[in-house]
Amino acid sequence: MPLVRISVSNTVSAERRKQIADSIYDAMRSTLSIPEGDRFVVLTAHAQDELIADPHFMKMQRTNDFLIVHVTLRKGRSTEIKQSFYKQVAQLLNERANVDPDNVMIVLSENGLDDWSFGQGEAQYVLNPPAPIPSA
Numbered sequence: 001m002p003l004v005r006i007s008v009s010n011t012v013s014a015e016r017r018k019q020i021a022d023s024i025y026d027a028m029r030s031t032l033s034i035p036e037g038d039r040f041v042v043l044t045a046h047a048q049d050e051l052i053a054d055p056h057f058m059k060m061q062r063t064n065d066f067l068i069v070h071v072t073l074r075k076g077r078s079t080e081i082k083q084s085f086y087k088q089v090a091q092l093l094n095e096r097a098n099v100d101p102d103n104v105m106i107v108l109s110e111n112g113l114d115d116w117s118f119g120q121g122e123a124q125y126v127l128n129p130p131a132p133i134p135s136a
Helices: 014-031 079-097
Strands: 003-009 040-046 067-074 104-111
Touching: 003 014, 014 040, 014 067, 014 079, 079 104
Parallel strands: 003 040, 067 104
Antiparallel strands: 003 067
C-alpha cells in the first residue's frame, strides 16, 4: 500500500529512472513486507534549479545525482525495519543505478488504514483490513 514519490534530476535517463523505481520496489518487498503488485510510484524529473539540497548537510558529498524518495505507508514498522529499508534502498540504487549512497535521501510518512482509498470512493482497508505488519 505504500505510495512512493521519487524526485530525480531531469538529466537521469529513462532507463536509469526505471532502475531507480525497481530498486525501491524491491527494497520495499524485501524489508517492509509489502505484497507483490503493491506498486504505486510517482517519479518526477526536475531541472537543476528545482531539486535543491545542501551538498554537505550531515557530512554527505552530494552531487547532481541527488534524489529524494518519499514513501507514504501504513504506520507500525519498527525502527530496525525502517533502518533495514534505508540500507537496502541505498545498496540497490548503488548496485543497479550507480547512485552513490550520499545522494539518496529517504523520508517515510506514516498514516492509518482509513487514510487510503484505492478507488470506487471507498476506504478498502477499513472494510477489509490487511494482514498485520511484522514488528521485527
